[in-house]
Amino acid sequence: MAISIDTCAAMHIGDRSEQQDRVGMFPHPSRPGCMIAVLADGMGGHSGGAIAAEQVVLKAKQNFSAYAPSSESPVEFLREVIDDAHAVIKLTRFTSEADPHSTAVVMMLRPGHADWAHCGDSRLYHFRNGALVARTPDHSLVEELLRAGRITPEQAEVHPQRNLLLSCLGAEAPPKIEVGGTTALQAGDAFILCSDGLWAYFSDEEMGRILFENDARTAARQLLxxxxxxxxxxxxxxxxxxxxxxxx
Known part of the structure; x- marks a missing residue:
C-alpha cells in the first residue's frame, strides 16, 4: 500500500501573557520523504522562555539542512540538536537579563522509519490505529515518584510540584537526552509532539481516538x-x- 504523510502544527497562548512555546516542521532540502518536527516549551523570566524555545527550533532547522544520512545516524543527529540548543541557550544568559530554559522533543521521519529524542516534559506519543505504541517519559519529579510507586496517577495530577523538572536545556547540568524510534511505518500510525499545556488534559485513549478518527488539521482543532x-x-x-x- 502506498502511503503519504498528513501534518499539522498548532499553538495557543492559553491564559498566559506571553507565548513561550515554539513548534516547527521542516522538510529536508534535498532528501525526499525526510522531514523533522520539533517542539519546545520555554521557561524563564521576562522573555527568557521564548528565547530558549526559539533556539531549539532554530538549531533543529539549521542542523537538519546539513544532515547527511550517509555520514550521520538519526540518533546522533537528534542528540546533537538538543546538545547544540542547550549550549546556545546557556550562552544567551550573557546577552540578556533572562534565565532561559526549555524542554525539547524532536522527531525525524524518513521512508519507513521514525526516530525521536527528548529532554524535559514535552512529550511524543506514537499511536497505531488509535492505540498507544510508545510515549516519552517525563524528566520530572512527579514522573520519578510515579515510577517509584510513591504516588498514584490521581495524586500526580494535583501534586504541588508537578511542574518541577529534573532535566532541561539551559541548566548547569547537561540535559538528559532519551531517544526512541520505530520501523516499518504503516497507514494508521500517528505521532503527536506536544507541550504539557496540551497533554495534561487528555488520557492516552482519548488522544489516540481523536487522532485516529480525524485528519491532522481537524484533530489539532479538536484537541486545542x-x-x-x-x-x-x-x-x-x-x-x-x-x-x-x-x-x-
Missing part, C-alpha cells in the same frame, strides 16, 4: 478546543505537531 475548555480560564501555553501516516 477541548484543552481550552477544560482549562477553565487557567490554561498554560499549548502547542502540538501532528504527523499521520495515511494511505494515498
Amino acid at each position: 478546543d477541548l484543552a481550552r475548555a477544560r482549562a477553565e480560564g487557567g490554561g498554560d501555553n499549548l502547542s502540538m505537531a501532528i504527523v499521520k501516516v495515511v494511505p494515498v
Whole structure:
C-alpha cells in the first residue's frame, strides 16, 4: 500500500501573557520523504522562555539542512540538536537579563522509519490505529515518584510540584537526552509532539481516538478546543505537531 504523510502544527497562548512555546516542521532540502518536527516549551523570566524555545527550533532547522544520512545516524543527529540548543541557550544568559530554559522533543521521519529524542516534559506519543505504541517519559519529579510507586496517577495530577523538572536545556547540568524510534511505518500510525499545556488534559485513549478518527488539521482543532475548555480560564501555553501516516 502506498502511503503519504498528513501534518499539522498548532499553538495557543492559553491564559498566559506571553507565548513561550515554539513548534516547527521542516522538510529536508534535498532528501525526499525526510522531514523533522520539533517542539519546545520555554521557561524563564521576562522573555527568557521564548528565547530558549526559539533556539531549539532554530538549531533543529539549521542542523537538519546539513544532515547527511550517509555520514550521520538519526540518533546522533537528534542528540546533537538538543546538545547544540542547550549550549546556545546557556550562552544567551550573557546577552540578556533572562534565565532561559526549555524542554525539547524532536522527531525525524524518513521512508519507513521514525526516530525521536527528548529532554524535559514535552512529550511524543506514537499511536497505531488509535492505540498507544510508545510515549516519552517525563524528566520530572512527579514522573520519578510515579515510577517509584510513591504516588498514584490521581495524586500526580494535583501534586504541588508537578511542574518541577529534573532535566532541561539551559541548566548547569547537561540535559538528559532519551531517544526512541520505530520501523516499518504503516497507514494508521500517528505521532503527536506536544507541550504539557496540551497533554495534561487528555488520557492516552482519548488522544489516540481523536487522532485516529480525524485528519491532522481537524484533530489539532479538536484537541486545542477541548484543552481550552477544560482549562477553565487557567490554561498554560499549548502547542502540538501532528504527523499521520495515511494511505494515498
